[in-house]
Amino acid sequence: MASLIGSYSLFFGLGCSLLVVFFSLKDLKNLNNLDNKILSLTFLQFLLVVLSFFGLIISFVNSDFSNLTVFNHSHTTKPLFYKISGTWGNHEGSLLLWLLVLTLFIFLFLIRSKKEPKKYRILTILFQQIIIIGFFIFLIKTSNPFDYIYPVPKEGLGLNPILQDPALAFHPPILYLGYVGTSIIFSSVLAASVSNYITKEWAKHIKQWVIISWIFLSLGILLGSIWAYYELGWGGFWFWDPVENISLMPWLALTTLLHCILVLEKKSILTSWVIILSIATFTLSMSGTFLVRSGILNSVHTFANDPERGLFILIFLFTLIFLSLFVFFFFHKTDKKNTTSFFLLSKETSILVNNWFMMYFLAVVLIGTIYPIFLDVISSQKISVGPPFYHKLIIPFLIPFLLMMAIGPKLNWIKSELQNKFYLASFFVISLFLSFMIIRMLEISILINTVLFASAFYLFFITLRDFFIKGFKNLAQNIAHFGFSLLILSILFNNFLSTEIITNLKVGETYQSNKLTINFEKIEKKKMQNFEAIIGKFNIKNESDYIEILKPELRIYNQPNIVTSEADIKTNLFSDKFMTMNLVQNQEYFNIRYQKKPFMIWIWFSVLIISFGGLFSLLKKRYES
């Protein structure tokens, strides 16, 4: 029943799209206010998609196995929470979530843009509806979440256990709010180009949408990273896996746009560049969806492999790209008198330098991700591009980037002089000295690390000082930059201070090194709702005879029958203790992995600070207006 309602809602939702397009085209020539029908229909469409989404959730909750999606991804013994989150833990359901976000954003856009020119608003609706219609057709034709299966099976196939996790339950909705939220920027920029409305006012109005998407995208990436850290069981938080990269690419583009739009807002220059960035952001999101859903990538998290789906998104993606090219080349008018140059010491230049570096990082990630595909297609040679590649190309460039982040915000618009050169220089000397001492202490006397630490400390101190002397001026920006310096510092310390012990132990055995002993006391078995747990108990004694107990688990899930390893993590302010155990084939030994990871919590915390910077600027704007 719920499936049926959901299924019909989808068709009616598509119908709404057609009506909205019809009325919008009709209304385009009208000079009056926006036709109220359009607003109502947009709202109706959103409601229908919500209804459809709830239909799917209810099918999952009721374990209605006549629905193919539910059958493939659920099981009666699964806890209720994961039945619900299983709704978007699969290809079909997550596409429905895509659609939900698309319709939500255009509806919110209509409400929040009442002051904008009418032609621009209608065009935005039209462009957004093109995307929405594309996704409706994609959903209904190739991945309908409401497909029937007959005879009705008694039991479902179950959800992949590694997806049965709280962080991963919230990760997709939040990520999608950012990821798909960029669609509204795309539609808006095309509409503004066509109606010749790329102005200061437009920049001011679209900026909030950019910030909202940016906040959610940052938080979504954070949640994904936290999940990978404790669920995938090898204690890392970023693997430069292709699927991680494709969420990072829109983030990089969006961050660039966020900076660039400030220039447009103040001086109405760089219009072409803003348009290109806005288009690139959503295009990168779409490409990401293509790469994940088509199975063209080799990655931990790829969804179902289905060439038909891949082909559809590919064609749709390039339709949007060519549409953007068409709009950009035939409608966008570049203003001759705005071809200004910039002074070296000015805010504009510093933002351009930011853009320059961000685009470089984006190029590294993009090329690193898709080059293997290209090489494979052209020459049938397979290569892997992994962390060493990204580190080598990115880390050296982080140093000037961090320094610019510290100095750039101190410059004024148009032309300025650096004031307080003395303290800027003295802070740098202090940072350099501090990092030199740390590097000495850590015994990793490598030049690049010294300079990297120094530049991160520099940004840290400069932003910290600004909190006190500048007060509310530029506070949002300062929070975000401060968060970034904290992020880099935490990652560096985490990287250099992490220690790890890998060994095989039997129950009752003790591992001994000069720094600590690990005693494998016992294993317990526990029966849970949909898995059986084997819990190991380990006593870890450090140099000062302090004993810590860690209990990593092995979970044997019933449906599907998969064994997962659950890490036990003890977190405190300064470090995480991370332990996993695994079965060793045909032996009574367990493979034990104990890691001490300093400042883990600071990595998460600093991303929160960065996102909070965005939130703060949004709130401040509200407050001011």
Add this chain to the structure above:
Amino acid sequence: MKIINLLIIIIILFNFNLSNAKDINSSSKITKNLRCLVCQGQSVHDSDSEFAISLKLVVEKKIDEGMSEKEIYEFLQIKYGDWILYDPELNQKTFILWFLPLLLFLIGGAIIFKNLKIKKN
């Protein structure tokens, strides 16, 4: 500022590969750079699969036998192909991979430089 930055970059680029070789725990460093072939998107170091466990032993054995890091990579490359190396070596196949980002960086810099008013008036 710019010149200093450039200098720093150049120094670092020259130091980077040199400095890496001094890593203390070379076995784990090597296995981190190897792709676990039976897992998806996981390094040998991070994987607990049978293949990865054995490969870790082999790497340790080869280090004991006195093989250098580079020789171990070559040995595995012959057995398993380029796919196993996470750090693609610079050759004809990967020339674009390594240099296109840097080229784009230079082009970007040139465009910005062109728009700068260098004179201070």
Add this chain to the structure above:
Amino acid sequence: MDYLVYLKKDMRVKILLPIFVIFFLVIFLIFYKGLNHTNIYTPKIISNENIPLFKTIEFQSDNEITSKEVFSGNDYYLLNIWASWCIPCRDEHNFLMKLKKNEKIEIIGLNYKDKEKNAKKFLNELGDPYKKILSDSDGTISIEWGAYGVPESFLIHKNKVIKKIIGPLNDSSFKEIERLVK
């Protein structure tokens, strides 16, 4: 970016647009072709490579044995990596038993990370096709052969690997072995 600004409007359309269109079309084509490519990796089979040298323990007798002793005297060998816990190994076992009847080839088993007890039970149950069984208790010998799992088989002719079969033997690979051995 502002480069575009320098060009006149029609210049932009005439020069840049075709460049962009061609650029994206090429990318489209590559992705399109990539869709039909498989992304499951199988290492290239390097033929004409000498078999690796190693020393191990013979399974039945617990004597140390070198690879030279194992692979000399006969023209053709099939090295089969197997384990009692590996389910596909059961599937291919029939083919190995059939191949045993072929007198031109000797089948050598490489027992991968197995317990002796289980391995013997496996062979008692399904038959023993192997001329010799070598033990690979920690899996390192398999790595030397360039294998990455069980089962895998290597057809050896005069100390060279001439054919490598990843995964269980099946009808077609079995026939190919018979053809090659003739």
